[in-house]
Amino acid sequence: GAGVSQSPRYKVAKRGQDVALRCDPISGHVSLFWYQQALGQGPEFLTYFQNEAQLDKSGLPSDRFFAERPEGSVSTLKIQRTQQEDSAVYLCASSYPVLAERDTGELFFGEGSRLTVL
């Protein structure tokens, strides 16, 4: 079956441009996460949706970052007025909610969108 799909895989932007990164989660997955991964570092949490509701956006680094999931499926991460420090891989992950002890609660990650800001 299809996994989590992210587009574009690679994006080069000039400083000051706006970018939009798309995530198609696994069909039926309720939870959706965005992470930011700088070179040589582990992924860092940005924001979390349960269906269309954004329940946690504590990791968004500034008000230039905005995420939405209007219909509870596809999500878009938008970065306005990009800066060089925004250069990173942006990872999207989705999951079912954990309902029983036997559930793994695992997150399924996409391959990421690599953003380079010049």
Next chain:
Amino acid sequence: DAKTTQPPSMDCAEGRAANLPCNHSTISGNEYVYWYRQIHSQGPQYIIHGLKNNETNEMASLIITEDRKSSTLILPHATLRDTAVYYCIVNNFGNEKLTFGTGTRLTIIP
């Protein structure tokens, strides 16, 4: 504050068992130990998780010490495709928000 401590890098010969340690001395009673790995240019992939009993699945085994302050991920017969960064994460079960550290870069040597 880091909840886990892992060596930054390890090597293992192809075909041998790879044993990846993780210290989590401040783990609380309701926190599980999760392992994910990230192959180059891919997103992280779930491997295994456990609370206090040793666990095994088709990918790996997880050995958790009796005091739960440390654990070891075992890849029984490492292959070149196991070269990746391995992340040990402690988390409340059902809390899907993961906090990654910098992990262990495992290199499998032919």
